[in-house]
Amino acid sequence: MDHLRGSLLNHEDDVYQLLPLLDHDSIRLMIVHPSSNDETVTCTLETANLSTEPQYSALSYTWGPPTQQAEQRGMTSKRIHPISLNGTQCLVTENLFHFLRFAASNSKPGPWWIDAVCINQADVLERNQQVLRMTDVYASAFQVVVWLGEEEEYTNLAVRIIKAFGSIKLKELFRIDPLRPSVGTVVLANETVGLSIDKYSCEALFWFYRRSWFTRIWVLQERALARQLAFQCGSRAVAREDLLNIAIYLSNSNWTHVRLGRPMDPDSDLVSAPIISGIKSALAVLVFRLQKNASCGSRFLTAILLSRHCRSSNPRDKIYGLLGLLDSAREAKPFNTISPDYRRTIPEVYLQATKLLLESAEDLLILSTVVDRTHKEVDDLPSWVPDYSVTSTTGIWCATERGYRPAKGLQAYWHVGDASSSLSLCASRLDTISQVGESKHELMHERRGEKLLSIVANMKDAYMAGQSKIEALWRTLIVDSWAEENAMEGYLWGKYESPAPEFVEEQFGEWLAWTAARWLHQEQRSTKTQDSSKASQKTIVLLNRLCESDGGALLHPVEDIYEMVERPDLLDTFCGSGLFRLYQTLFVQIPHARFFTTKMSYMGMGPLSLQDGDSVWLVPGSRTLFVLRDRPGVNRFEFVGDCYVHGVMQGQAAEDLKPNIEMIELE
Numbered sequence: 001m002d003h004l005r006g007s008l009l010n011h012e013d014d015v016y017q018l019l020p021l022l023d024h025d026s027i028r029l030m031i032v033h034p035s036s037n038d039e040t041v042t043c044t045l046e047t048a049n050l051s052t053e054p055q056y057s058a059l060s061y062t063w064g065p066p067t068q069q070a071e072q073r074g075m076t077s078k079r080i081h082p083i084s085l086n087g088t089q090c091l092v093t094e095n096l097f098h099f100l101r102f103a104a105s106n107s108k109p110g111p112w113w114i115d116a117v118c119i120n121q122a123d124v125l126e127r128n129q130q131v132l133r134m135t136d137v138y139a140s141a142f143q144v145v146v147w148l149g150e151e152e153e154y155t156n157l158a159v160r161i162i163k164a165f166g167s168i169k170l171k172e173l174f175r176i177d178p179l180r181p182s183v184g185t186v187v188l189a190n191e192t193v194g195l196s197i198d199k200y201s202c203e204a205l206f207w208f209y210r211r212s213w214f215t216r217i218w219v220l221q222e223r224a225l226a227r228q229l230a231f232q233c234g235s236r237a238v239a240r241e242d243l244l245n246i247a248i249y250l251s252n253s254n255w256t257h258v259r260l261g262r263p264m265d266p267d268s269d270l271v272s273a274p275i276i277s278g279i280k281s282a283l284a285v286l287v288f289r290l291q292k293n294a295s296c297g298s299r300f301l302t303a304i305l306l307s308r309h310c311r312s313s314n315p316r317d318k319i320y321g322l323l324g325l326l327d328s329a330r331e332a333k334p335f336n337t338i339s340p341d342y343r344r345t346i347p348e349v350y351l352q353a354t355k356l357l358l359e360s361a362e363d364l365l366i367l368s369t370v371v372d373r374t375h376k377e378v379d380d381l382p383s384w385v386p387d388y389s390v391t392s393t394t395g396i397w398c399a400t401e402r403g404y405r406p407a408k409g410l411q412a413y414w415h416v417g418d419a420s421s422s423l424s425l426c427a428s429r430l431d432t433i434s435q436v437g438e439s440k441h442e443l444m445h446e447r448r449g450e451k452l453l454s455i456v457a458n459m460k461d462a463y464m465a466g467q468s469k470i471e472a473l474w475r476t477l478i479v480d481s482w483a484e485e486n487a488m489e490g491y492l493w494g495k496y497e498s499p500a501p502e503f504v505e506e507q508f509g510e511w512l513a514w515t516a517a518r519w520l521h522q523e524q525r526s527t528k529t530q531d532s533s534k535a536s537q538k539t540i541v542l543l544n545r546l547c548e549s550d551g552g553a554l555l556h557p558v559e560d561i562y563e564m565v566e567r568p569d570l571l572d573t574f575c576g577s578g579l580f581r582l583y584q585t586l587f588v589q590i591p592h593a594r595f596f597t598t599k600m601s602y603m604g605m606g607p608l609s610l611q612d613g614d615s616v617w618l619v620p621g622s623r624t625l626f627v628l629r630d631r632p633g634v635n636r637f638e639f640v641g642d643c644y645v646h647g648v649m650q651g652q653a654a655e656d657l658k659p660n661i662e663m664i665e666l667e
Contacts (some may be wrong), residue, residue, distance in 0.1 A: 066149025166242030206311030297360030468551030607641030
């Protein structure tokens with residue numbers, strides 16, 4: 001078999017040798033001949049020139065398995081399926097073969113531009129040259145057809161729901177609450193849709209958005225450059241507008257808290273990273289197109305922010321796969337200095353991209369994309385250089401844009417030397433971290449909150465600016481920001497407003513009661529040891545102290561909480577009421593953060609790996625504060641991450657504390 005494949009590959013080379021690409025605008029196009037035979041596909045390859053404006057369609061697809069189910073069935077990205085190309089047997093991947101078979105049986109001859117066939121993959125020089133031309137290839141195509149893969153068991157139901165939702169205007173969608181918390185089935189409130197959305201429908205929708213095409217880095221430019229965009233999933237066509245509408249709705253409604261009909265169960269984790277990635281991917285190009293008149297640096301930064309959830313087999317492509325989005329602006333300095341070069345190491349590529357962004361940027365936003373060290377996958381990066389290969393977002397600002405201006409009115413300065421891997425910038429040491437509490441994950445999933453409760457219980461009742469420590473706590477945990485669910489512009493750009501309105505505190509009392517009851521319930525379910533009993537008693541004592549403090553009137557009495565622990569039916573009823581739903585939604589917007597307080601008694605949320613003794617810095621040009629860690633040498637630091645400190649995010653420190661600005665080095 002291996003010998004057969006080797007001979008086939010040699011014959012493939014003959015096909016390309018007979019159809020050379022003679023100049024810069026030369027491409028190959030492919031005709032798929034109609035056939036009802038599912039076992040064979042016959043195609044013809046021919047050359048064309050972009051300067052003559054040929055009419056063709058470009059295919060956007062994944063080389064590997066399009067779904068998790070296909071991968072489980074053994075599908076790979078290997079070229080194992082033979083097709084006839086100009087009378088010669090050639091090999092293509094299984095997913096591409098499925099598309100070619102669909103095109104042949106449905107009289108869709110093309111011409112098609114398909115990278116795996118129209119580029120000689122065995123010719124490295126040609127492949128590199130054609131990769132640089134892919135921007136023009138997709139922009140010149142009559143249409144870009146997205147092949148999502150063959151249908152799965154859930155596909156028909158998912159497409160029916162998508163089309164049904166597509167019949168409703170977007171503004172009307174936001175008036176639909178998919179949950180009736182008193183029952184175990186999700187029911188659509190708007191009868192005009194004509195569908196009853198049960199737990200299986202939820203699963204079908206979310207599996208649909210988990211298709212791997214949605215998370216490919218290269219599809220961003222393929223979609224952004226398309227004149228027309230058509231989606232095909234097996235035999236089912238899906239309109240782009242319908243996919244976009246339901247992606248907006250799913251991301252911005254109570255659907256994000258549904259798992260098999262159980263509302264607001266944080267342990268369900270239905271909306272896991274791959275699903276959210278798929279939904280965000282459907283929205284990313286729309287946001288990018290809205291910035292078409294922005295500067296090259298701004299467009300590149302926007303592309304990076306929107307593509308963090310995307311995946312690539314080669315980590316370098318998290319940068320190289322976005323260059324095509326810069327269009328002709330890429331010819332200007334400094335972006336004319338970067339081009340795909342797979343001989344460079346991953347740290348070199350990421351450092352070069354970050355330097356270019358800082359050189360062209362108006363602020364230090366790119367530093368807020370640095371992920372916590374617990375999430376990093378690429379070694380040997382300077383602490384201030386983002387690991388672009390990581391698909392999760394851990395920063396305070398970049399999880400969802402906030403309207404912070406901590407260094408308002410202060411002059412910014414930063415510099416990166418050509419041969420340097422350190423970043424010089426102006427900054428002022430604001431405070432030092434003194435106590436570290438639980439992370440949000442620990443609060444919600446490991447059901448622990450003793451450190452946080454103890455820290456807050458031992459603080460003075462009055463925080464600052466007339467706020468109680470209870471108000472400061474609920475604002476800090478949600479980094480004092482919020483967004484209305486139907487704030488369309490705010491959602492599309494990921495913008496939240498700060499400060500959060502007063503009525504949010506009413507839900508904080510409900511949320512804390514529900515959260516504390518779950519902590520205590522978990523402790524009771526664990527082994528009946530003396531230590532667990534002491535832990536429960538300490539939690540109760542701390543909750544009592546909070547209730548008795550200034551501002552504690554909004555909290556539930558501990559007796560009520562303990563009754564829910566003793567009676568699981570009350571806890572289920574309380575959970576089903578959804579009275580804390582808004583606060584929980586705001587709380588989970590930034591899942592990778594840890595509570596802390598400072599020597600000056602500020603509360604804050606910061607990186608997971610922050611420690612006692614780390615310092616909080618005010619940096620002109622940054623939209624957040626930074627947590628830094630001392631390194632050997634004068635004014636040399638490790639960048640730990642960005643952070644929120646309650647009470648200083650709108651320039652109060654810059655105005656009141658008269659910060660001492662100094663030059664520091666991040667390594």
